[in-house]
Amino acid sequence: MTVDDVPNVRTCITPLKENSRVLKQDRIGALSDKKFFDKKRITLNVDIVIVGSGPAGLKAATSAAEQGVTSILLVDENHLIGGQLVKQTHKFFGSEQEKAGTRGIDIAVELMNQVDFCKNIKYMLETTVIGCYNGRKTHKLIAVKRLKDGDQLFEINCKCVIFACGAMENMLAFPGNDLPGVYGAGGVQTLMNVYGVKPGKRVLMVGAGNVGLIVSYQLLQAGVSVDRVIEIMPKIGGYHVHAAKLCRCGVPIYTSHSIKEVYGKGKVEGAIIVTVNDSFQPIPGTEQDVSCDTVCIAVGLTPSIRLLEQIGAKTEFISEAGGHVAIHDLSMQTSIQGVYVAGDSSGIEEASTAMIEGQLAGISAAALLGYDKNADKLKQICRKALEGFRSGPFGLKPKVCKEKIACCWNGGINY
Amino acid sequence: MEVSTIKQYEETGILSLKDLKLPTDEQLKKGVAIIECVQEIPCDPCVAICPVNAISMKDINDTPKIDFNKCTGCKSCVGICPGLAIFVVKVKDDKAFVTLPYEFLPIPKVGDKVTALNREGKPRGCARIVNVNRTIKTTVVTIEVKKNLAMEIRNIKLD
Numbered sequence: 239m240t241v242d243d244v245p246n247v248r249t250c251i252t253p254l255k256e257n258s259r260v261l262k263q264d265r266i267g268a269l270s271d272k273k274f275f276d277k278k279r280i281t282l283n284v285d286i287v288i289v290g291s292g293p294a295g296l297k298a299a300t301s302a303a304e305q306g307v308t309s310i311l312l313v314d315e316n317h318l319i320g321g322q323l324v325k326q327t328h329k330f331f332g333s334e335q336e337k338a339g340t341r342g343i344d345i346a347v348e349l350m351n352q353v354d355f356c357k358n359i360k361y362m363l364e365t366t367v368i369g370c371y372n373g374r375k376t377h378k379l380i381a382v383k384r385l386k387d388g389d390q391l392f393e394i395n396c397k398c399v400i401f402a403c404g405a406m407e408n409m410l411a412f413p414g415n416d417l418p419g420v421y422g423a424g425g426v427q428t429l430m431n432v433y434g435v436k437p438g439k440r441v442l443m444v445g446a447g448n449v450g451l452i453v454s455y456q457l458l459q460a461g462v463s464v465d466r467v468i469e470i471m472p473k474i475g476g477y478h479v480h481a482a483k484l485c486r487c488g489v490p491i492y493t494s495h496s497i498k499e500v501y502g503k504g505k506v507e508g509a510i511i512v513t514v515n516d517s518f519q520p521i522p523g524t525e526q527d528v529s530c531d532t533v534c535i536a537v538g539l540t541p542s543i544r545l546l547e548q549i550g551a552k553t554e555f556i557s558e559a560g561g562h563v564a565i566h567d568l569s570m571q572t573s574i575q576g577v578y579v580a581g582d583s584s585g586i587e588e589a590s591t592a593m594i595e596g597q598l599a600g601i602s603a604a605a606l607l608g609y610d611k612n613a614d615k616l617k618q619i620c621r622k623a624l625e626g627f628r629s630g631p632f633g634l635k636p637k638v639c640k641e642k643i644a645c646c647w648n649g650g651i652n653y
Numbered sequence: 654m655e656v657s658t659i660k661q662y663e664e665t666g667i668l669s670l671k672d673l674k675l676p677t678d679e680q681l682k683k684g685v686a687i688i689e690c691v692q693e694i695p696c697d698p699c700v701a702i703c704p705v706n707a708i709s710m711k712d713i714n715d716t717p718k719i720d721f722n723k724c725t726g727c728k729s730c731v732g733i734c735p736g737l738a739i740f741v742v743k744v745k746d747d748k749a750f751v752t753l754p755y756e757f758l759p760i761p762k763v764g765d766k767v768t769a770l771n772r773e774g775k776p777r778g779c780a781r782i783v784n785v786n787r788t789i790k791t792t793v794v795t796i797e798v799k800k801n802l803a804m805e806i807r808n809i810k811l812d
Contacts, residue, residue: 328735331695332696333701334697338698339698341790472659472664473663474666477736478662478692479689479690479737481666483736483737485666486770486772486774486808487770487808488775491665491666630713633695
């Protein structure tokens with residue numbers, strides 16, 4: 239969307255202001271240079287910049303701070319610290335060390351307090367990194383901070399940068415997918431759990447992975463009815479325990495079903511779903527009409543790697559990662575010295591492993607700068623924890639993803 | 654003919670009793686935890702919280718194994734389980750007491766009459782709230798139902 243002549247604005251995370259002009263936009267728009275002409279830029283010099291303050295970014299910041307790095311800057315485009323953690327109202331899985339049994343939002347608060355406690359961490363919110371350049375000794379990031387009286391351009395010079403930018407939701411192509419009332423699951427979660435706004439009255443959830451199942455349950459908790467969950471695969475992708483929570487509230491889950499179209503005058507009034515065969519092709523005559531005012535799409539995520547691509551990190555398409563990812567070593571360093579990646583940006587996984595990867599990246603970046611308090615031993619502990627998470631059947635995909643990344647790192651794509 | 658390897662609950666999300674390890678009638682009399690966690694997911698808070706070490710796992714990805722002889726039915730695991738997959742069932746005379754995690758508002762009160770729901774969310778009669786524990790964020794509710802519904806009722810609906 240275009241807001242006040244600035245194109246490519248993610249309106250879902252941009253607070254509305256009085257007299258804002260919000261326009262629809264087709265394709266990616268060019269940013270007008272004029273907006274930044276004759277504006278003073280502020281130059282900052284720091285040791286480590288972390289882009290993204292989700293679980294990976296927060297852990298990277300606190301881990302680097304604990305190693306003694308003197309100036310760490312955390313940058314996030316949202317107006318809250320915590321990334322997706324702030325809308326995770328469910329309890330996390332895992333072991334005690336990874337805060338199992340604690341709700342995501344409570345983990346976010348705990349990590350925010352740690353960040354506030356560390357005097358060597360500064361953070362800039364509502365700040366979008368729009369460019370990054372790889373110098374010989376330092377890296378340069380260009381960022382825009384949204385202020386009430388206009389935007390401020392920043393030029394940030396740093397010795398290390400950790401990209402913990404997370405991921406974007408996947409969309410599905412079907413007639414009517416642009417009608418108001420068709421949402422991404424993450425958008426619905428933001429509306430409900432961050433802003434306290436119900437997205438609609440009756441929801442059709444598309445996708446029975448953990449995101450689809452969890453968001454459906456949270457919709458029920460918010461008092462929104464969920465008609466059903468449909469899933470194109472022959473089996474439920476998310477944890478059975480999440481599915482069971484929905485089932486015992488009376489929400490049915492239909493596997494081998496897909497969405498054919500959404501209809502309505504100016505807004506969603508219903509959807510046509512269809513059974514699919516073993517090749518995921520619709521079976522004619524199996525169409526069903528679902529009455530709903532909201533269709534929620536939870537069909538996976540794609541790593542956000544645009545900044546990593548711009549800085550020149552080597553990337554590779556790995557299907558288990560959810561798309562293109564930056565190739566990295568066991569310390570989360572990319573093909574460029576001093577440039578690290580952690581969390582969903584390095585392959586779609588979940589918050590617990592994102593925190594551990596963030597820790598690894600933070601410790602490694604600190605060690606590169608000469609701040610080393612038992613770094614090797616700590617990194618070993620992190621790797622062991624990651625291995626644990628990735629050793630069960632649900633950890634198979636990220637395990638294969640990381641094996642392929644390791645393979646690429648070692649020079650070959652012979653997987 | 655192709656043999657499907659997909660388990661029923663992977664298609665529907667609904668467990669049947671044959672998927673579970675069940676206690677004997679004697680064990681049900683003292684009250685024991687029924688763990689409805691059948692997949693190998695990396696999670697172990699139930700093992701850590703059990704005061705009598707009745708729940709064990711080979712590693713974090715193992716499914717929890719419960720020793721019904723050790724379990725005292727203390728309900729600690731019901732509120733901690735991130736998957737809300739643990740219930741405590743106790744049978745006394747012709748009544749069953751089912752303790753379940755409940756994360757909806759309003760929170761029921763002791764004495765309330767509610768509708769008992771099975772694993773499919775279908776109403777299966779009436780239940781009475783006999784205990785409500787709100788000390789941790791997942792409210793843990795104990796209901797009284799007819800004995801024959803002990804292994805069937807897994808949720809409630811406030812009328």
